[in-house]
Amino acid sequence: MKRIIITIILAFILIEAISQVRPARRRHYRAFEESTTLIVIDANPFTDFNDRLKEELDRFWTITPYEFITFDEFQRKRTSDKYSFMVLAEIKQRNVPHVYKFINFVLGDPDRDFNRMPDLGSAPLAFKDADEETYLYKMGTFVQFMQNYAEEAGRQQHMRLTRFLNVRDSRVQEMELWLLEKELAPQINTVEKIQEYYPYPVKIVTKEDIRQAITEKRKDVAFLHKIGPKGTLRVGKCWKFIVTTDGKVLYSNDHDVDATTYDALLIEDLERMAR
Secondary structure, three states, rough: EEEEEEEEEEOEEEEOOOOOOOOOHHHHHHHHHHEEEEOOOOOOEEEEEEEEHHHHHHHOOOOOOOOEEOHHHHHHHHHOOOOEEEEEEEEOOOOOOOOEEEEEEOOOOOOOOOOOOOOOOOOOEEEEEEEEHHHHHHHHHHHHHHHHHHHHHHHHOOOOHHHOOOOOOHHHOOEEEEEEEEEOOEEEOHHHHHOOOOOOOEEEHHHHHHHHHOOOOOOOEEEEEEEEEOOOOOOOOEEEEEEEEOEEEEEEEEEEOOOOOOOOHHHHHHHHHHH
16 A cells, blocks of 8 residues: 655654644534545555444444445545545654554645645554554444544544643543553563552553453453563663543653663553552
């Protein structure tokens, strides 16, 4: 699949931070509500992305009709606001050398610059070279996040996307926190170690457990969505989001990964969530 390189600042969604990003306005969301959402097929024959996205759209997406199209069809239709689009894109941060995978969720626009297509609430998946197995099991949450965000933003004027930076919602303490052992710093890689810093319900689980919780629409579960350089780079930014199964952000933070700092959830994160 041809990739779109778009310059942005990364949060859980595109954030309103540089001039090339065009956050959707209220009129764009009104147009979106009347649109057909077109999902651009990843032409990679070895990927499970298309099948998993279709499965979760069939399960959760209710806000607009949707169809799957090729990249060439996207090129022909992207200038019309009769269509909204989901495109697996490679996103580059300004002043940072790293590139990220996103589901880029945008509205069609006459401006032919990809960067100027109104963003409806794109979802970051992983570092560019990360294996898709690091995010496919969470696809149902990404689908719900995009839908919920479009519905919420469409009802509010001048919504600031930067509200997803440094989130700390005490409701996380009311839920069972599900974590993958390999995404935890060694100092907190067991439930017993975690509860020295976070005295609320927590469970070490598998990817399949999380996928099943999403499918079952578990309201009592929140889990970690981590985007980090492990396996792709030795250094970089580690982004951490605690989300509900339907994609609501309860906690977000980031830190720099280097020789002394793990690409993982840290003690400091647990302490912040416990306050």
